[in-house]
Amino acid sequence: QVQLQESGPGLVKPSQTLSLTCNVSGDSISSGGHYWNWIRQHPEKGLEWIGNMYYSGGANTDYNPSLKSRITISVDTSKNQFSLRVTSVTAADTAIYYCTRDGGYWGQGTLVTVSS
Amino acid sequence: DIVLTQTPLSSPVTLGQPASISCRSSQSLVHSDGNTYLNWLHQRPGQPPRLLIYQISNRFSGVPDRFSGSGAETDFTLKISRVEAEDVGVYYCMQATQFPTFGQGTKLEIK
Numbered sequence A: 001q002v003q004l005q006e007s008g009p010g011l012v013k014p015s016q017t018l019s020l021t022c023n024v025s026g027d028s029i030s031s032g033g034h035y036w037n038w039i040r041q042h043p044e045k046g047l048e049w050i051g052n053m054y055y056s057g058g059a060n061t062d063y064n065p066s067l068k069s070r071i072t073i074s075v076d077t078s079k080n081q082f083s084l085r086v087t088s089v090t091a092a093d094t095a096i097y098y099c100t101r102d103g104g105y106w107g108q109g110t111l112v113t114v115s116s
Numbered sequence B: 001d002i003v004l005t006q007t008p009l010s011s012p013v014t015l016g017q018p019a020s021i022s023c024r025s026s027q028s029l030v031h032s033d034g035n036t037y038l039n040w041l042h043q044r045p046g047q048p049p050r051l052l053i054y055q056i057s058n059r060f061s062g063v064p065d066r067f068s069g070s071g072a073e074t075d076f077t078l079k080i081s082r083v084e085a086e087d088v089g090v091y092y093c094m095q096a097t098q099f100p101t102f103g104q105g106t107k108l109e110i111k
Helices: none
Strands: A001-009 A017-025 A035-041 A046-053 A059-063 A071-076 A081-086 A094-103 A109-115 B002-006 B010-013 B019-025 B039-045 B049-053 B066-074 B075-080 B087-094 B106-110
Touching: A001 A035, A001 A094, A017 A035, A017 A109, A035 A071, A046 A071, A046 B106, A059 A071, A081 A094, B002 B049, B019 B039, B019 B066, B019 B087, B019 B106, B039 B066, B049 B066, B075 B087
Parallel strands: B010 B106
Antiparallel strands: A001 A017, A017 A081, A035 A046, A035 A094, A046 A059, A071 A081, A094 A109, B002 B019, B019 B075, B039 B049, B039 B087, B066 B075, B087 B106
8 A cells, every 4th residue: 555654854944944755655656657746735724736756767847836946856766755845944834744646645744834 | 827716615514415516727627638637635634635536537546436526627526425424524626737736625514
């Protein structure tokens, strides 16, 4: 069964970089055929797609245009995990961050709070 | 960006009765490959969303057959034939024809 688990610091200071990792089990990212996404949910609010990665001999990424200048999604196939970096964070980046496979399989989510 | 508008935003339903949620898109969701990437998600409090329906009408693995999806182009509907207590929560439509966007959510609650 496919399982995803997010990890990373729960508190980040304003202007710093948020880094999260999604560990995947039950599937191999390097096998290809799937979109590996990061999605976030602001407190008591709706869902926002951050970006995704499609692995086909290498990582191909696509980002939400509104976040593109601050986002990097990368992959480590040796560890079967993919990562998210968000630079220059502000309070508006406070959210639950989810990693998903194609939208069908979701991690439990990790709350990231941006505060000094 | 494609904007998805859901109605109603809140839906009180009696157990055992049907429920219906509408999702309207600001533009056609037919992709250049011919598919329509309109999905429905359900989120219970404190839980991540889970996929119910993909590509308009296909139930995801393990989803009960009381859930069904229909529609085309810009207008889509999720129907629950007989609401059960475990169906409470927020329902989202989501499109992936262009970069993914979500509806604002419909809260289903029991009367």
